Amino acid sequence: MKARFLNRWVLLLLIFSVTFLGCNNDDDMSVLTDPIGDNNGGGDDDGGGPQSGTQGEITLYRVSGNDIQKIRDYQVSGQDIAYQNDVARHQQLWGFTKDVVPVAHRNKMNEFMIYNGSVTGSAGYVVQTKQDLSTWQMGLAINFADDQNELLYTIIHEFGHILTLNDTQIDASVGSGSCSNYFPGEGCAKTDSYINKMHSLYWADIWEEFQNAQNDESAHQAFYVKYQDRFVTNYAATNPGEDIAEVFATFVTRNNRPAGNTIAEKKILLMYDYPELVQLREYIRENLGSNRGRARSILPSPGSWKKANTLGNAKSSHCGHKH
Template identity: 40%
Template sequence: MKHKKWFWLLALLVVLGGLLVACGDLEEDEYYDEDEAAYYEDEEFSSEDEEFFSEDEEAYDEDEEGFYSEDEEWDKWEVMTAEDCYDDEYYDEEDQTCYLLYDCDEDPDSCEELDDEFYTLAGELIDIFLSEDYEWVEGSPDEVIIRYAIRNNELIDPELGAVTDELVEYQNDSQTHEQLWVYFANLIPADERRFISHFGFFTDGQGEVLAYVEPNIDNPNQWVMYVDIQDAQDTEELTYTLIHEYAHILSLNSTQVPFDAEAYYDENLYEEAESSCPTYFTGEGCSRPNSYINAFFETFWADIYEESLEYGDDVESFYEEYEDQFVTDYAATNPAEDIAESFTFFVMQSKPEGDTIAEEKILFFYDYPELLQLRAEIAGRAYARLRR
């Protein structure tokens, strides 16, 4: 028995020695490519290797680019579970998403911490977005592929648009419809989505308009959001655009601007309604005196609004005349687009110094505690997605 025991001990030492040699060989074969920011070997990972590396997936390092390889990349469209959350994240059971919680009322320092953690990623997103042309277009039922009602945070009752044969596959792609809705719902808190009754999809071809919103014709106090199903795979641009479109609903919903159906749907009554409005007339109606958009208009547009109308569709020339007053050229389109663009920068950038009127527009939102908290909530949700 003693001889046998020593024999097995000697055998074990031999095996361990072989493993150490093998590990040394593997380390010599590996190299690190900063462009890809991932480890590779001369041969592909085996299924056992993938299983080994998956055990460490939660050890996320913000400074490490490409934490996931192409094959292992986190699925940006997936519904999260509580197990997917990192140690500093909370789980929203209703929206099924992980997010970082910042309470600006109870812990103002946490909002400063948000600036440190989030805005490196968000700043890159802003740069990516601004490097491309952005176009706005009015929605048209002729463009709609499919539209869903929203109930209990789910898409129901699909309404099919009249589409060409080439678009039937997009109309039938319910999986992508659900994924894009979940992405939006994970970005904007549930209570802030209460004015959205429908969520739909359209396309005007690749590389054109990404999303738009419009009042629900059946219930003008509610809104419909449409996303171009062909352009929605770029999550950086999608994130920016969804926040922009949500800003329209935030600033134009019925608590801010009572909807004037007669003026909105009848061009003959529009001019009369606009001229009789003592505050800023948005097109949807006469804004309430204490609304966000009226306060924004009185602060930043009252002195230049009539001049902007003289430029008509030549927004580019108007922007060039007042370039330091707008966060983007598109913001110069009208006050509604300006407040939406400025709100998006408010969410996606750290607090500016206020050296230009464009920066003052971002600081405008800091005067509203409820918007400061909303900023923290959206940023915490966006960061949980972007950091992955």
């Protein structure tokens, strides 16, 4: 689930090539496109009336702290008209997102898209809105949001992409030829970044084998079977970008700290080495737990999404991480 820069003047159509890094697109979705960057106006007063979306776009919002402000409604028809008019549901989805993403991290998420996931078969995605990776758009599929367990897991996973691919982690100005660290696609991973650490510890020794398997689905599947104790879900073996997003989601949703008997468990333990990630885990678990005036916890279980047991396209770029 990752994304490439959408130029202010160019409508980039990124086709569902899945992974979160290097333009990560999650396997079940292509990138929603919109000329984001021209966010100086609200509603449809930004250049000639309502726009037609090509990837199920319904309503785009600007993120401002605790609130979202409408940038535009897209031209829609059929059931999408009802989805567009259901502003209360938009706000509910934003409320769940706030439960996962603390306000201090929302400066990295400047846009929030409501869309119909039937076009791409995805429940959520993230895509960068600036080339330097400093800001991102998160999208949630309103028609796939009835399964609250999967919805919340999707938000956590997508937030994991923003967390591990933003400009504090990746240098977008460094190309692959000049990168001496892991290169996810969006830029060069910084030496002390979360993804570079995980790659150097748990991917470097099998990296050549993984790259040789990328072009063949059966070879990729054989790669996963051989190294399945390294991955928290099948989908995590898609590539390092999806791996770290799945590890983060498992780290957050798993109740107990693992013993570290497998590499998959060691990856989770790696998250515990960072106090700021432990703090994020506590924030999310507290907000989704039963101690927030809820009758029961709404914290999803690890790997609780429809493609957890499938393998994504290893070669797909992380552009537009779709879930």
